[in-house]
Amino acid sequence: MPNLVLLPGLACDERLWEAQLPALPSVFQARVSDAQTRNDTIEGMAATVLREHDGPLVLCGASMGGMVAMEAARQAPERIAGLALLGTSARPETPDMRELREGAIEHFERGELRDVIEPNVYFAFHPTQAADPVLVQRYLDIVLGAGAVQLISQNRAVMRRPDASLHLSTLRAPVLLMCGDDDRLAPPECTREMAALLPQADVVWVPQCGHMLTMEKPEFVNAALNAWLAKQFPSSAA
Secondary structure (H helix, E strand, C coil): CCEEEEECCCCCCHHHHCCCHHHCCHHHCCEECCHHHCCCCHHHHHHHHHHHCCCCEEEEEECHHHHHHHHHHHHCHHHEEEEEEECCCCCCCCHHHHHHHHHHHHHHHCCCHHHHHHHHHHHHCCHHHHCCHHHHHHHHHHHHHHHHHHHHHHHHHHHCCCCHHHCHHHCCCCEEEEEECCCCCCCHHHHHHHHHHCCCCEEEEECCCCCCHHHHCHHHHHHHHHHHHHHHCHHHHC
16 A cells, blocks of 8 residues: 655645545555655655655645645656545646745744735635635634744745646656645636646546635545546555
């Protein structure tokens, strides 16, 4: 059985996956990587994941974690038994997003984290979930807890990310693409672009959901992820 490694999004940690970890088949012994905290490029994060986890891998990445998963597949396609890409994009950074991130970094450098992160709730979540104060506070605790240094480093890593669309079509491993139907940070057209490059991919749309799939719709995500794992690795369903 391949090793299942969960890759958090920008400024996130194992708490992003707290609803998934107990629901995943125990045979995979799923682990959450913290490579994003120890590298300042997507390429370096991917290389660390490959170095620290032996054998064939199923990489499940959310947002920036999906970018790391795609880069790991470029670096070592023979190691990849499957990719689950949640709320992510194969595109390189756009000029508009680069400008927004540069502005955010200026705030982070001044210690003004809340000025950026609190308004971001309404982009990261579907309006229904954005109205849930408990869920929003969990998100704020995670992202603000990352601190300015990590927010700056990881935003810069995303800004410099490679264009994954250049190699995705060569990937032969099974792929799950999952996207919130109201994702405004990695919108549905990003998933459609990846699906066009990956004819073997299973595509799942999460209803009434924004960018933070694992937190907003945990039961739906768990069911879809487990169904895909059982399809690709039937012995895991036993």
